[in-house]
Amino acid sequence: MAISESFIQQLRMACDITSIVSSYVELKREGRNKKCLCPFHLEKTPSLVVYEDTQSFYCFGCGTGGDVITFIMKIENLDYVEAVKFLAARVGLTVPEDGQDDKLAKQRSRILALNREAARFFHQSLKSPEGREGLAYFAQRRLTKKTIITYGLGYAPNQWHALLDHIKSKGYSYEEAALADLAVKSKNGRYYDKFRNRVIFPIIDLRGNVIGFGGRVLDDSQPKYLNSSDTPVFKKSRNLFSLNFAKNSPEKNLILAEGYMDVIAMYQAGFHNVVATLGTALTAEQARLISRYANEVIIAYDSDEAGQIATTRASNLFEEAGVEARVLEITGAKDPDEYIKTYGADRFKVLLEQSENVIKSKLKRLKSRYNLDEPEEQVKYIHEYCLMISELYDKLERDVYAGSLAVECNLSKAAVLEQVEHLRKQQYRRKKSKEWKEIQSGKAVYVDKINPERVKYPKEAKAEEGILYFLLNHPDFVSYILERIQPEQFITSWNQKLFALIIQKIQQDSPLELTYFNEQLSPDEMGRLARILSENRDLNHTKESLDDYIAVILQHAHKLQDAERSRFSLDDYEQYRQELFKNKGKK
Structure with a gap:
């Protein structure tokens, strides 16, 4: 659905990014900004910065960034409309339903409703005569009636179309059932139930939605457990049962x-x-x-x-x-x-x-494998012990365990720590050697999915980003910039797209805050825009620097033209010279 700019402005005013982010991670003040461990990748040193003045965030470790809506989209695995609704509900606002239905949001809503209906069907089937075998299994596992109800446990009948027939009567299609991974389409184009003759465990997310199912067989057939595959509402790698x-x-x-x-x-x-x-x-x-x-x-x-x-x-x-x-x-x-x-x-x-x-x-299991009264065994034990504690990240923790080994095996603590540091250096060298081999083989080449041309044209891309940042902060310069350079003259396609989008917003008198780009840009693209804002915010962008950025791009374009002309034949060159002369004559 299309959401009005006025409502987005209202939502933006009501949702302080610091308050929202701090409800998920611990923020610590660092100068005028706040930092935290990024929840979107594994790290030990905080690299996600929250900028309170622009109500934005950017992670210098993984490149994720954007505004408060982008943050919710990423951390709650929601699309744009769902994230807006999520935030609106959190601050007590109601999203006006005056736009057209968003196809993806409607699809997700249908699948969630279908999953809820399927969970009811499985639970009712468990209580029916047909589900007696499923109830017997749960009774054997000593589950109480209260537990069965709490988890909404169910049973999938030993039939090919039991669930499909039920959901069809409720207005859902076979295609929707397949999209929800409740049905399978055979090679001949026929649909059948995915879960059959299994006890069913509904998977429920943090908002109470049924997002998937697990099913266990009641005999010795394989697979023993069958789980929902990833769907538009379910990503098994990002959810946890219960x-x-x-x-x-x-x-x-x-x-x-x-x-x-x-x-x-x-x-x-x-x-x-x-x-x-x-x-x-x-x-x-x-x-x-x-x-x-x-x-x-x-x-x-x-x-x-x-x-x-x-x-x-x-x-x-x-x-x-x-x-x-x-x-x-x-x-x-x-x-x-x-x-x-x-x-x-x-x-x-x-x-x-x-x-x-x-x-x-x-370490306890390690010790159980060796006879420490035997010198050879003790040497092996000490080596494996040192290897194990060398992998610890915390230096203090390594020091404590090194002291324990020293006492246990009558060694000097200094000798143990020396061996641990030697092993850590070995591991570091092996890691670097592996990285270098991967770089040489091409496996570790970084692929910029948002702006792949940036690697090839770093200087030009940096100049383009300088223009973009300047324009976002000085929209009154749009005419000045367009007199000197057009979007199609940008070297990298992504920056060209963003330049055209910013110009469009300025010409339509639309706001230029980060929040108002969510509908046109994907979360990853929002991260790149947030990166441009973060990397340029402390630079002194003047009219002179703007002219320099434009000159860099135009100079590159002239180089391309010169290179192209160097491949002309004499006849081509003469034609080019005559056209150039005519154009100058027109001026």
């Missing part, structure tokens, strides 16, 4: 489990601060999502080898996201669900309290 409940828990930490049943078993036992990934290993996006709600996470993966490998990978992601990770050591059971059934909720609570930080847990 976070809609966990975010309201009074606990200050989160428990990360492997699967749906572990989460539900823990929730039923009174541990409401539990989440799980959605059929995939933990992703960087999910680690950052967890960092918004907790500073500490307890990894409660299965006790088998696969679970331990997954624990190591997850702990690395949490370290990069700035979240302290602890490991739940499960003994006497393969997973939290089985442990709670065997020993009860009180014992499980003690187990959680005894969880150790990741490095301590790793």
Whole structure:
């Protein structure tokens, strides 16, 4: 839908970017601006700057930037219209419905409504005679009626078109069902239900929308679990099962489990601060999502080898996201669900309290593999111990663990730290060597998706950005600039597009604040515009510097013309000379 400039202005006045951003991340004052760890990529040093004077933000680490609407689009995974509505609801405004329907927003709305109807169908099917087998499975897993209702658990009938027939009666098409990944289209063009003869776990986002489903078989068929693929409303790498409940828990930490049943078993036992990934290993996006709600996470993966490998990978992601990770050591059971059934909720609570930080847990398992009474074994143990602590980011933490090893093996702490630093230098050299090989092979070549020509013409692109910045801040110079240079004379296509857009806005008397570019630019393009504003804000842009920028571009254009003329034949050159003479005569 088209949203009026007057309403966007009203929304902009009501939504202070500092207040909005600080509700997701911790902001710290740095001069006249504020900085924070960027929620859009993993980092340890704050690189996202919030500019209060322009109500904008820009991350110098990953290039994400824009205004408050762009921020919400990125962090909540919403399109432009949805982000406007989200912010409006937050500050008590109502978006006027006086525009045309936006196709993408309408499509997402239809899919969310379809998912909600599908969840109702699966839940009703579970309560019907046909769902007796599904109920028996949940009874076997000792779930109460209250838990089944809380999570909206369901059953997909053992039929090819049960859900399709139902949603068709509700006014939805087979194509929409396929788009929502509730139906599959066969090679002969026929549609059939994706979920059949499975218990169903609805996946609900933080706003209470049903965005996807997980289904578990009731026999030995494969795959054991079937999950929704990515759709216009669901990205499995950016969501977590049961976070809609966990975010309201009074606990200050989160428990990360492997699967749906572990989460539900823990929730039923009174541990409401539990989440799980959605059929995939933990992703960087999910680690950052967890960092918004907790500073500490307890990894409660299965006790088998696969679970331990997954624990190591997850702990690395949490370290990069700035979240302290602890490991739940499960003994006497393969997973939290089985442990709670065997020993009860009180014992499980003690187990959680005894969880150790990741490095301590790793070192304990390392020690169990060696006989330290044997010199050869002790040397191997010391080497692996040093290798493990050399990977720690925090210098103080490395110092503490080096001291522990020194005491344990009767070594000098200085010798241990020397070995740790030697290993860190080795790792650094290997990393740089790998990066260089990738650069030589072409694998690490940076591809600028917004302005790919910028790499080829850095000087000209910089001059173009200087003109753009000057024009945004001095729109009264538009005639002066257009007398000297036209959009088609810009060297890079992206800057040419932006130049034409700014001119159009000026000629239509539209506002030039960042917010008013959201409808015409994608979030990534908004990031590039925010970068131009950030990089130029402290430079002294005068009329003389503007003339210099224009000269750089025109000079490049003349060079291209000269190069083109150098390839003329004598006949071509004579024709060019005569045309040039005629044009001068006309002046």
